[in-house]
Amino acid sequence: MNHVRGTLLSIDVSERETTTEGVADERASFVGGRGLCTKLAHDRIPFDADPFGPENRIYFSTGPLQQSEMSFTGRMSCTGLSPLTDGLLSTNAGGYLSRNFVGTGHSAVEIVGEADELLVVHVTDEGVEFVEAPELSGATVPEVTGYVNRERDLDAEHVLCIGPAGENLVRFACVMTYESRAFGRGGMGAVLGSKNVKAVTFEGDAAPEVDLPEGVQREVHSAAATSDDLMRRQGTTGGTEMINDNFSLPTRYFEKYHFEDADKIGGNAVEEKKYKKGSCSMCAFACKLPTRDEETGLETEGPEFETVFSFGSNCEVGDIVDVMKSNELCDIYGMDTISCGNAVAAYLAAEDEFGNADLVHETVEKIATREGIGDLLAEGVSRAAADLGVRNYTVKNMEFAAHDGRVLHGQGLSYAVANRGGDHMYSTTLRVEYNGEVDPETLEGKPEIVVRRENHAAFRDSGIVCAFAGGTGHVTEETLERLFECDYADLQDVGARTVELERHFNNKRGMDREADTLPYDLPGIEAALDEYYERRGWNADGTVDDETVREYAVADD
Template identity: 60%
Template sequence: MLHATGPLLTVELDDSTTVETDIEDAARRYIGGRGLATKLAHDRTPFDADPLGPENRLVFTTGPMQVSTMSFTGRTNCTAVSPLTDGLCSSNAGGFLSRHVADTGYSAIEFVGAADELTVVHVTDEGVTFEAVPGLEGAPVPETAAYLDDEHGIGSDRTAIVGPAGENEVRFASIMTTEERAFGRGGLGAVLGSKNVKALTVGGDSRPDLELPGTADEIHREAATDDHIMKRQGTVSVLSLANEMDGLPSYYFSERSFEGADGIDGEAVEEKKYKKGTCSACAFACKLPTRDEARGVETEGPEFEVAMAFGSNAGVDDIVDVMISNELCDRYGLDAISTGNTIAAYLESEEAFGDTELIHELVEKIARREGIGDTLAGGIHRVHGELGVDDWTVKGLDFAAHEGRLLHGQALSYAVANRGADHMYATFYSVEYPLVDAAEAMDPAGMAGKAERLVERENLMALNDSGVVCKFSRDYMTPERYEMLFGADFEDLLAVGARTVTLERHFNNRRGFDRGDDALPYDIPDLERGLEEYYEARGWIDGVVPEEALPEDAAEPAA
């Protein structure tokens, strides 16, 4: 089975030392990316680790595809215990970082402990250096990227940076790469910030050799020539469909359609798009470089989730206002989905929907933890009581745009996902709108047949995250192509995904998670039946992984 190669580099921040560890056996079993990182975290991070404490280990990982030139492979994984959900969380970012991580020769770069002062860690195949950067305290992401370029000739494509939000341990802070691509959900930027690491830079000339079959060229060619709507409008292309189906969260989830949808939909974004945008080596080019000269804003996006969070959910119907919110989140290092949803909760409490001046002011206040921003920096789950609003989260993670009250399989996915109310954990919405061929589609209503299908999709998405292969390759990656590319039976590949999901769940179980955490803030017909069928398909008992269901290589972490 194709898998990542290269050792684990552990960066011991307490004393600025490093250790290399052979992880060939783990890579062979978990491929790379999220799978490998989950295995390392499960076995090396204490189950009772404080997410913002020095014992929490944060690891960046690549997969075998990151040394190829195939489309849909420009992504990097990051994993740690989340300060937002308190469970194990993996997030991946696009852009151009992945090939540079592979160039170091390491398949995983892990941080543990905490530096005495604000530090940039430079990792190459020739060694690791630690640079104290007190002058960058509080610096936004673009200023930090400019410093690294000016002082070291390191472009933003070789960096992973935290902004003020990460330094201030905002629980939904992101890690930014290529300035505008984010390791977004779960607050991993706060974890890196808690370790006093301002940035990681990577580079070298030790990328492993890889020869892929002609299938890779076929995928690349199809990605380049296909006339796909996402090439013009990105994921926001689905916003109008969602709104027409009464499935667009609006006004802090109190409504399911938005009268101003045409001001923030795919056509509105396409009007502001001024060039093509892509990730490393990808011919699909679905990114959205946008700008509005009249108001002086240039950003990338917004995608659908952000158009919901800062648009319909905040009562905003002007795409330029949403673009400004998006750019501010990138600048300060914030997950735009959680930031928008948290601000929407505040707007609900203040009866201030649509107040764009207040919204933009709140983004910086949250990042700096100033005034009400200090309260909101805890996220919806921690502050909803104080605000007097409902808790629209699962496991502490706020909802994505795909409406579970319409798409019942997606609702089940939100409930059971180890990461919380995350649309990408299984992308079940795609079979319920549907965005797939009719033969693969399912009725959005009800739970019939959905639990087993959900298990399959969770396993497939975990496989993609381990490869690492972009989720938007769904129209191009068939079981036969997976087998050709990874040199293994498709069922064996899905088993890698199953092991990954199981280890995540077991880690969270040891932190106290059980069936009670697989809950929604709204009622769905037959949800309990769906949960029972899901647990049965997984071999779990009331949301808990029994010892006999654990992968045979699962280990207890070191004390």
């Protein structure tokens, strides 16, 4: 099976020391990306670690496809102990960083400790340099990128960084790259902030050789370049009106299922503001959304569908320019638009201020700086709901994505069991429910689908291949078999091992079946949980025995 090559670079920012070691067994068993990072994090982060403590570690990795020139491969993975969910969590980002990361010669980079001064860390194929940068305190993401360009002559494609939200330990702060691409969910930006690391850069020419079949790479790239797909024009917003009319677009902090102004913030509205093509590294599909409002001069990248939901329908804001501004503020300050938008929507519900776009923007800025009500909302909806007097619409403290489990029951089950909570990308069961492959309003047969799709997603994020490659039909199971030179069942096994290590780590932090719950009733959920655990080979209480994962080199307690 093809997997990443290269070493693990460990960066201790407390001591400003680095070590390099081989991780051949881990690379072979977990391929790269999310799988490799999960294996390392599971074995090296103490089970009782404080997410904001120096003992937490944050990992970055690519997969073998990032050493190709194939479309749908401009991505990286990031893993650590989440300050939002309090569990092990992986997130990934697109952009242009992955090829520069590979150039350093490492398969994974680990950051541990806590610096005594605000640092910028430069990683090259020749070593690591620590630069104190107190002048960057409070700097926005574009300001950090500008600083690196001036001081190091490196463009945005070499940089990952945090904005003020990460420094202020907002629990859903992002690590940002290329200014507008986010390692979005779970608060990894706050983890980097807790370590007093403002930015990390990557450059080098030491990419290890990975033997990948050229024929399938060319096929995928050619198909991406010639595709006539709605997503190329409208990104993920292309389905907004369909979802609103036929399923559910959560509105007014999940109070309603339909938004009457969906057409004003959906795909056509976004496409009207799109002024050029946007892409990720090496990708000919070019589905990104550089948008501009000529009247105000506002420019941003997006919004994508989840932002249209979180800052649009869920806040009952029906003007695409207002949603664009919310999107841009989150990028500048470094925050997850889903969690931030839901936190703002919860506040609007408490204040009966739905539709007040000015208050939305003001509140986003207060969250990033932890000013006034922003200090409470920066803790996330789960920790703020009681004080606000609103319902806690989260799973495992993770704010929901747009795809409503009250209508898509398989997706509801996925939210419940997902190790990172209410995130739609953990299994994307929503896809087979939206497209009519299965009846959405039943849990019959869904546990098997959730298991299979969770395994697929975990491998996809280890490979690493963009989720939209499969969703648009450009990368199939057969394509993956050819790329990784193995049977698809072997790829499912990589995914299953990754999911199981996440679950085991979270079990050690006290999470079991009681954490696999939803804030609404779903008929048949208890029986579906039983079947899901049985199919995973886990205990009926949602836990994994130590012996079950011992073959994955489980760390001692």
